[in-house]
Amino acid sequence: MGEPELRSGQVADAAGVNVQTLRYYERRGLLAAPRRSPGGHRLYPAETVTLLRVVKAAQRLGFTLDEVAGMLRAGRRGRGVGLQEHARRKLAEVERRLADLTLVRDTLRAAISAGCDDPVECADSACCPLPFAEAAPAGRAARPGRDSVSLRSDA
Structure with missing residues (x-):
């Protein structure tokens, strides 16, 4: 049976x-x-x-399901990119995302500490930590602690 x-x-x-x-x-x-x-x-x-x-x-x-399918195929065949390599890649991705989230957290904490309520006023303030402008306008130097902060939107 x-x-x-x-x-x-x-x-x-x-x-x-x-x-x-x-x-x-x-x-x-x-x-x-x-x-x-x-x-x-x-x-x-x-x-x-x-x-x-x-x-x-x-x-x-x-x-992703595609990644899972690839791991399953590799496991069945005994070759290809299996769990170890997928896990290494995923761990690197998670660590990048954690770094990005840590930057976001720290920037938001700094914004709360700065006490700004009006984002327009804050954008023109030297003490505002939020990256309202990704790059300084032409002719204006980036201010350390403000324009140097970059929050990636591609993560």
Whole structure:
């Protein structure tokens, strides 16, 4: 007798996803097309639950479905960019985002400490830490502590 097979609802419940997620992951190639029962019900191998949990955990860590699919393919083939390399890349991305967020936090704290309420008045004040202008207008030197702060919007 073969391994037990689970119907869509059973797999979804066990993995903490909904049935539409199963179908979406099938279309995306994350899950193999399941076997069908004589009555047309999808029947999944029991390890599908583990696979779905892996996918959801990877998403919580910030991996895209394309990245997850690549890791799964590499793992199945034993070659390509697997978990270690993806994790290194994701960690570098997270560290860049943390640095950007730290700069945002520190700038906002400085803005609160400066006590400015009117952004227009603050923009013309030497003590305003907010980067209202990304670059100083032509003919005006950047003021240290103000124009030198750059908040990236591409993160």
